[in-house]
Amino acid sequence: MQIEVILNGKEVVLDVKEDELLADTLRAHRLHSVRKGCNTTCCGLCTVWVDGRPVLSCATLSVRVQHKQITTMEGVSEDAEEFARILVSEGADQCGFCNPGFIMTVLAMKNELHNPTEEEIIHYLTGNLCRCTGYMGQLRAVKKYLGVA
Amino acid sequence: MKIVGKSVPKTDGLAIATGKPVYTEDLAPANALIVKILRSPHAFAKIKAIDKTKAEKLAGVECVLTYEDVPAVRFGTAGQTYPEPSPYDRLILEDIVRYVGDEVAIVAAVDEETALKAMKLIKVEYDVLEPVLDFEKAAGHPSVIHPEKDLHCNFDIGMQQDKNIACTHKVQVGDVKKELQNCHVVIEETSYIHAVSQAMMETFRAFSHYDHLGRLVVVSSTQIPFHVRRILARALQIPASKIRVIKPRIGGGFGGKQTAVVECFAALVTMKTGQPAKIVYDRKETFGCTNSRHAMRIKVRLGADKDGYIRVVDMEGLSDTGAYGEHAPTTFSVVGQKTLPLYSKTRAVRFEGNVVYTNKLPAGAFRGYGAPQGAFALENAVNKLADELAMDPCEIRAKNVIKEGEKSLVYITEGLVSSTLHKCMEKGKEMIGWDEKYPRRQEGNKVRAVGMAVAMQGSGIADIDTASATVRLNDNGDYSLFVGSADMGTGSDTILTQMAAEILQTPLENITVHAADTDISPFDPGSYASNTTYVTGMAVVKAAEDLKRRIIESAAGFLLVSPEEMEFTGDMVQMVDGKRKISLKEIAERLTIGVNPRQLVGNASHGIPISPPPFVAGFAEVEVDKETGKTDLIQYVAVVDCGKVINPNLARIQAEGGLAQGIGMALFEDVRYDARGKMKTNSFMQYKIPGRKDVGKIRVSFEESYEPTGPFGAKSIGEVVTNTPAPAIVHAVYNAMGVRVTDLPITPEKLVIRSL
Numbered sequence: 009m010q011i012e013v014i015l016n017g018k019e020v021v022l023d024v025k026e027d028e029l030l031a032d033t034l035r036a037h038r039l040h041s042v043r044k045g046c047n048t049t050c051c052g053l054c055t056v057w058v059d060g061r062p063v064l065s066c067a068t069l070s071v072r073v074q075h076k077q078i079t080t081m082e083g084v085s086e087d088a089e090e091f092a093r094i095l096v097s098e099g100a101d102q103c104g105f106c107n108p109g110f111i112m113t114v115l116a117m118k119n120e121l122h123n124p125t126e127e128e129i130i131h132y133l134t135g136n137l138c139r140c141t142g143y144m145g146q147l148r149a150v151k152k153y154l155g156v157a
Numbered sequence: 158m159k160i161v162g163k164s165v166p167k168t169d170g171l172a173i174a175t176g177k178p179v180y181t182e183d184l185a186p187a188n189a190l191i192v193k194i195l196r197s198p199h200a201f202a203k204i205k206a207i208d209k210t211k212a213e214k215l216a217g218v219e220c221v222l223t224y225e226d227v228p229a230v231r232f233g234t235a236g237q238t239y240p241e242p243s244p245y246d247r248l249i250l251e252d253i254v255r256y257v258g259d260e261v262a263i264v265a266a267v268d269e270e271t272a273l274k275a276m277k278l279i280k281v282e283y284d285v286l287e288p289v290l291d292f293e294k295a296a297g298h299p300s301v302i303h304p305e306k307d308l309h310c311n312f313d314i315g316m317q318q319d320k321n322i323a324c325t326h327k328v329q330v331g332d333v334k335k336e337l338q339n340c341h342v343v344i345e346e347t348s349y350i351h352a353v354s355q356a357m358m359e360t361f362r363a364f365s366h367y368d369h370l371g372r373l374v375v376v377s378s379t380q381i382p383f384h385v386r387r388i389l390a391r392a393l394q395i396p397a398s399k400i401r402v403i404k405p406r407i408g409g410g411f412g413g414k415q416t417a418v419v420e421c422f423a424a425l426v427t428m429k430t431g432q433p434a435k436i437v438y439d440r441k442e443t444f445g446c447t448n449s450r451h452a453m454r455i456k457v458r459l460g461a462d463k464d465g466y467i468r469v470v471d472m473e474g475l476s477d478t479g480a481y482g483e484h485a486p487t488t489f490s491v492v493g494q495k496t497l498p499l500y501s502k503t504r505a506v507r508f509e510g511n512v513v514y515t516n517k518l519p520a521g522a523f524r525g526y527g528a529p530q531g532a533f534a535l536e537n538a539v540n541k542l543a544d545e546l547a548m549d550p551c552e553i554r555a556k557n558v559i560k561e562g563e564k565s566l567v568y569i570t571e572g573l574v575s576s577t578l579h580k581c582m583e584k585g586k587e588m589i590g591w592d593e594k595y596p597r598r599q600e601g602n603k604v605r606a607v608g609m610a611v612a613m614q615g616s617g618i619a620d621i622d623t624a625s626a627t628v629r630l631n632d633n634g635d636y637s638l639f640v641g642s643a644d645m646g647t648g649s650d651t652i653l654t655q656m657a658a659e660i661l662q663t664p665l666e667n668i669t670v671h672a673a674d675t676d677i678s679p680f681d682p683g684s685y686a687s688n689t690t691y692v693t694g695m696a697v698v699k700a701a702e703d704l705k706r707r708i709i710e711s712a713a714g715f716l717l718v719s720p721e722e723m724e725f726t727g728d729m730v731q732m733v734d735g736k737r738k739i740s741l742k743e744i745a746e747r748l749t750i751g752v753n754p755r756q757l758v759g760n761a762s763h764g765i766p767i768s769p770p771p772f773v774a775g776f777a778e779v780e781v782d783k784e785t786g787k788t789d790l791i792q793y794v795a796v797v798d799c800g801k802v803i804n805p806n807l808a809r810i811q812a813e814g815g816l817a818q819g820i821g822m823a824l825f826e827d828v829r830y831d832a833r834g835k836m837k838t839n840s841f842m843q844y845k846i847p848g849r850k851d852v853g854k855i856r857v858s859f860e861e862s863y864e865p866t867g868p869f870g871a872k873s874i875g876e877v878v879t880n881t882p883a884p885a886i887v888h889a890v891y892n893a894m895g896v897r898v899t900d901l902p903i904t905p906e907k908l909v910i911r912s913l
Contacts, residue, residue, distance in 0.1 A: 038178075040178035041175070043176075043359075043408075045359075045360075045440065046840065047441075047840075048842045050841035050842055053358060080176075081175065085175065088176075089171070092170075092171055095170075097164075099648065099806030099807045099810045101170045102409075102814065103173070103408045103646025104646060105180065105357075105359040105408030105646075107173060108175075108176035111176075130850060134850055137358070137841070137846060138358070139357055139409055140409055140810070140814045141810050141814045142810070142814040142816055142852060142855050143849045143852060144852075144855050145809070145810045145813060
């Protein structure tokens, strides 16, 4: 079936199967920043925004985003790059496979929380797993980015 | 130094952080066949019959392969230098399945839906056999897991096939029994290290196709491109010269991708169909059908004199290699290699034991490679000994651990060249506030306590690891660096570029690193055994120096002076008095145009007779709820001696990440099976790696030493950092609750029940 969505600011019509998951639809649409890591809503790698809010695209049926605004990292490339530069300067990008989902959550957090405490930052980002960094470098980068160091 | 020792950002950092298509799956051709594996539901069974006719008839199915369709030559999947010590005990598909998840058939179809449908149409009849699930009962079990006659070992590893013993190992110096009798105190402690999963974020994946020369191209997320090429050549029975292995960016490895897990399935499909083929494991397969850390039981006896000098270290191990023996002998011998030299006042040491086959997921390589198991057992025992002697655990270590210049009875017999472990311990004590906090403080139901451990690792594999590197001066005066190592995300490509840039006195941007492609890269065993910075790094240093010498010679030729009178300044070669000079750009141009060009390439290979150990001192502070048994890690402090720190930011992150993995192993992670041998923990729902709220505050500091055999004085850092969290946290929890949990993980249940 076909769904109409606003994908990264552009109106598009996507052909999807009834049981297709948004992560697969987006990857098939060559949005390679979308990654799948767990299939059980545990790792946060597949995080994209639906109407501006972070959701797990591996657990979202594509048919449910009909007429909604979908944003992947490709759609917020300037903001993503601004934070990515800080992350990379901390050395905290590492294997990078979790970075897009993590960064999409960080950008969403910036929109949602004002002057968050360290505890609030950690809480907001808890759903985003990383196996490389041990999280400390990511936290340093987030605090620098938000100016709450 | 201008570039070495600086926290430069990773050269590929921005591309990977901003989600660019740089990983294996992103690069796969859109028309690739989708490969899926039908797997055994039984832990141990003989296949009586397979009927694949219905599956083959399904529209869109391109091939269905069973044990009748694969080469009959046994091979191993361990990524190790030839001749591999791991047994050749596998076929691509076989009529015996040895664990739940073992491969039964390979299906390739035009899309995933069709492949999954086809799998359901394959009918398999099994003769179910009694599995061996308890590794302590495996040796001599009535079920023989590898009854085949054509199993092959490249050399004697002590295999006893009929007894399920994959290999045996023994190292001993001195008379253990006699020396124990002379000791004032003898303690014994048995530790169980469970299987844990590498759990890298990018699961296993590869794709393959034929190129214009009819050669098989395999693109894989692997740590070991050259070993993959050799393994494929044997498994598929084609010459290695007909295979090209390319490694793009890797989404984490941690040793898991030191085993060639998926490549042969895609490659075989391409060989059978002529078409591109792609295989991507999901998380369930990655947990349940690839490899994990070896579970081990290690009994340690320590003898000490009344002054607290450890005179005897006696260790007996048993390791569970699961259904296949990849990495079985080597992980086991590493247990001894990375523990016995640590306490150097000994008069007798021994490490011996068996590695056994069981009907479970094969074990493989995982960061530390036996050393975390050994460190856990040894450090638990040393902490127990400190209690027995009523000594501060830091003090007993300060007395006993090996120092610069000291020898050990085994492995470090010529003397240790570099170590700041004593400084690491002092600094760690200060950072955590040991003297104020040891052993505990109690507030109501909660107890806060501290614990500690020390550990060593190696840097590359002595007498085996070699690497080659090539640096080329290009026509515009920029450089290309070719290495065969595999950056798993740690930043090794960047670190190697920093080294070359330092020697060639050029900005980082002027060097493009290429790694790895077996057609293009010079040989490298791959990224494991903490070898990239130390071994490949030295090859890069030598290659860059070789090129620098050639540039000076060429410049001297152009200026008609002798090379001895010339100096290299990075962008210029000039006479020492500055009178005559020529720019690098002009040299490059002159060498690549005209009648007598000679493009310059610096080449070097580097092999090592030793494996200098990095060291770490780790300190844990925990808070345990006495009523519920819940343990919270408050902070973890680690002070590391990895020689010269080439890139402080990258080293710090690597240390923090390794510590987090050790913390996971101590507190949460546990590969569990049901009574029939089916893995229960094959998702992140069941298998808990630490999240942000679980790791407390991790604090890392460095105490640099200078290792003269390493590039710019560097040793390794990748693995050593994983070794101390488990024993240090066990120690802290013991200090809190009086219960020493030597069988990981430290669950609340265990603590509550055992403290009653």
